[in-house]
Amino acid sequence: MTSTPTATRRRPLFRRKSAIPGFGLTMGVTLSVLSLVVLIPLSAVAIKAAELSPAEFAAAAFSERAIAAYRLTFGAAFAAAVINGVFGVLTAWALVRYEFPGKSIVNAMVDLPFALPTAVAGIALATLYSPNGWVGQYLTPLGIKAAYNPLGVVIALTFIGLPFVVRTIEPVLRDLAADVEEAAASLGANRIQTVARVVLPALGPAWLTGFALAFARAVGEYGSVIFIAGNMPYQSEIAPLLIIIQLEQYEYAAAAAIALVMLSASFAMLFVINAIQAWARRIEG
Structure with a gap:
């Protein structure tokens, strides 16, 4: 039985060098x-809110006015993300699949x-959709106050x-070759079946990512909203505006309490969406 040469013997494993130079520094x-x-900024919000007692925290963060602001903020952000999820896919499809x-x-x-700038966007939207605006003047006779x-x-x-939905879906659509749709059609699938069983499943993770980005961006939006919202307490007042009002009244701990509730809800929403994306990737794998 021949012995294995020393040069071919298994050497002890050493730590491999990183492919990225200066990994520790970077x-x-x-x-x-x-x-x-x-x-550190997020921790500062939690530390400032911790200055309140549990009763004071509940009074500041879960007052009737704050709950109304949460309901509007998260409800409107979710509705806007759903709308963008539908029309964002259509927009990305037109930009990728067609020349015009x-x-x-x-x-x-x-x-x-x-x-x-968000303030410019808010002023422009308020000008367009106000009762005497270019678009609003046609909606008012229909009983729609935009x-x-x-x-x-x-x-x-x-x-x-x-833009978050469109730019997230575009690369996936470019990688999804039209041959896949043609193959589905050659197997007898109609257009609705091709979209439902071939295109949409491939776009699922990217769509959820764009939805999450649009939702998170909408939850924290301030500048473009205050000009068109009306800012009426209990009706059209968003949570970021309520935080600004508390800061202007030097109620820093109360403002931090409201911000902490919004931060927790946003993290929970993003965690759920990331879990759904991980599950979708496991299904595809």
Whole structure:
């Protein structure tokens, strides 16, 4: 029996060098920046809210006015995310699958909410949808009041959230070759069956990601909403505005309590959506 040469013997395993040069340094910088920008400010909110006793916290964070603001904020954000989830898919489909005159202009307009200051967007939307605005003057005779009520909040949040869904779905649609749809059609599937059983399942994780981004962005929106919402307590007052009001009254702990409730609800929503995405990836795998 021949012995194995020393050169071919198994060597002890050593730690492999990282493919990224300076991994320790870059990871340290990353964690430091995340701590300064994200973790420390969020911790400060919790610490400031902890100055209140449980009874004071409940009185500030779960007052009737605060609950009405939560209901409007999260309800309008969810409604806007659903609307963007539907029309965002249609917009991305048109931009990826078809060529038409002015496509580059439409493509640039999708990114307009990213570049436009939120206050400018709010003023523009209020001008358009007010009772005497370009669009609102035609809605008023129909009994539809689009501005200065909860509907105006949904309109503003839909405006600022659309790009998140479109830009998240576009790369997936580009990777989804048209041959897949043609193969489904050759097997006897009609257009509805092709969309329902081939296209939508492939877009599912990306759609959930875009939905989560649009929802999270809408929950924290302030500038574009206050100009079109009307800001009436118990009716059209959003939670970020209520936080600003508390800060203007030097009620910093109460403002932190409301912010902590919103932060917790947002984290819970994102956790649920990430869990659904992980489950969808396991199903696909």
